[in-house]
Amino acid sequence: MKTFELRHIFQRSARLLAYLASILALGQPGVLRAEADHNGHDHDHGSHSHEGHDHSEGDGHDHDAAASAGGHDTHDDHDGHDHEEGVVVLSAEVMKEFGITIGQAGPGVLHEEVVLPGSIQFNRERVAYVTPRFAGTVMEIKARLADKVEAGQVLATLESTDTLRPFEVKAPFDGVITAYEVSLGQTVEAGEPIFTVADLSTVWADLRIYQRDMGKLTQGQPVLVSGGQGSGVFRGTVAYIAPVVDEHTRTGLARVVVKNHDGTWRPGQFVKGAVGIASHEEPVVVPRAAIVEYEGQPVVFVQTDEGxxxxxxxxxxxxxESFEVEDGLLPGETYVTANPISLKAELGKGSFGGHQH
Incomplete structure (x- = not known):
């Protein structure tokens, strides 16, 4: 009895090893699973043979794989866009939806700039210190701090300490009261400032020049003055360069006269000025917005016959605003000038819709 059982076990093991070897040679994992399932229901009868099951199970899995492969083809063609190896094909509708614009590569002008820190100051040519002509006592005050005044407007009335006759102090020009040092009943001397009137329709942007940049700036160069978020910008020119260096900061001074009719620029405000020190034309210039980093390199997306x-x-x-292109893009080639990040995403994801290939 024991001899029969051992022989039966050896026969089953030999058949199983031979079957596993044939499966590995054919590379059919589906058959392996089927055989494993079948062995779980095996009966202890030496007369049974498994060889009759070899063809049917393999055939069934072959049909399933073919059906699966055929079903995957339905994802190859997307609505409005397609994705090939290293190329993105987009319809006009998709480009419009994602704000993708194209243009032709060509020459452009680059502006070399020096960016300088600075601050807004009063235009000292339009600041007046209002003083009485005679010594007197303040009898009436008619203007206060931050009041807008007009030329000839009475700011205060005083009584002369010598003649006891009243006289008036008036604004010399249109402006704003930026300071006043006077109180009712106060006695002031002749020539003592009691009001400060400033015309803020223009102010100065005083920019500090570092020593390394002093030789680059000249009077008349274009300047873009910006004051941070919400302050706007002003385009002007260098009106003045100080002939001396500040002994405390060791910096020079460049001044821009800024128009300020709407009161946007306020004395004491920090600003920066981008001074154009040179300009030159290059054969191929592209906007910064056209360039993205892809696989560790700066790239633009160029239109070809494939996409x-x-x-x-x-x-x-x-x-x-722009870059000179020394190599990689030829004059006349069509490329994406805005929103190239959408095409980069297409290459990385497979499609805009998020379908994975």
Whole structure:
């Protein structure tokens, strides 16, 4: 009895090993699962044979794989866009939806700039210290701090300490009262400032020049003055460069006269000025907005017969808005000028809709 059982076990083991070897040779994992399931229901009868099951199970899994492969083809063609290896194909509707614009590569002008810190100051040529002509006592005050005044407007009435006759102190020009040092009944001397009137329709942007940049600035250069978020910008020119260096900061001074009719710029406000020190034309210039980093390189997306492909660039000079292209893009080639990040996402994800290939 024991000899029969051992022989039966050896026969089953030999058949199983041979079957496993045939499965590994054919590379059919589905058959392996089927055989494992079948062995779980095996009966202890030496006369049974498993060989009759070899063909049917493998055939069934082959049909399933073919059906699965055929079903995957339905994802290859997306509505409005397609994705090939390294190329993105987009319809006009998709480009409009994502704000993608194109243009032709060509020459452009680059502006070299120096950015300087600074602050807004009173235009000292339009500031007046109002003083009485005679010594007197303040009898009436008609203007206060921050009041807007007009030329000839009476600011205060005083009584002369010598003649006891009243006289008036008037505004010399249109402006704003920025300071006053006077009280009712106060006695003031002739020539003593009691009001400060400033015309704020223009102010000065005083920019500090670092020593390394002093040789780069000249009078008349264009300047873009900006005061941070919400303060707007002003385009002007360098009106004045100080002939001396500040002994405390060791910096020079460049001054811009800023128009301020709406009162946007206030004395004491911090600003920065981008001074254009040179300009030159290059054969191929692209906007900064057209360039993205892809696989560790700066690229633009160039339109080809197959679609849009990422083109690595060698970049040269730059300013705040554009880059010179030394290599990678030829004059006349069509490329994406705005929102290239959408195409980069397409290459990374497979499609805008999030379908994975």
């Amino acid at each position: 849009f492909e990422p083109r690595p660039l060698v970049l040269g000079h730059a300013d705040s």
